[in-house]
Amino acid sequence: MKKHILELDGIQKKFNQKTLLSDVYLKCETGEIIGLLGRNGSGRISLIKIIFGIESAPDKCIRVDSLTKK
Template sequence: MLENRLEADSILYSVAGRQLLTDVYLSCKTGEIVGLLGRNGCGKTTLLKIIFGTIATANKHIRVNGQMYETPYLHRNLLAYLPQHDFLPKTSG
């Protein structure tokens, strides 16, 4: 099995003057199971969206296998993100 490493470093994020994420560092590799724990509104989903590249922030360093990516979601087969809420329209019937 090919091993890949994701590193997210120096992530800063604030909302309405309130610092939500400060100097976050995350590292994981293929096969590891990682859990993000915290209260509602503490920034877990925001962190994942920043890593994926769909939320802009003042500072972040996202690396996959040592290579930097500003917007990982634009690179085919690099990262995947499954949102916590429904994203497909309901079928009528």
């Protein structure tokens, strides 16, 4: 089975002048199990929405198998 790599870099998100995500970097590949931990309102769901394109973020860099998605 071919491995695929998801890489996020420089993810930032503010909500009502509150910084939820600041310069997030994440790299994972198929077959790995990862978890996002944090308190309520820490930006976990916002990060997932940014990855799937549901929510926008300035200056994001998302790569799948080294192909950049802006």
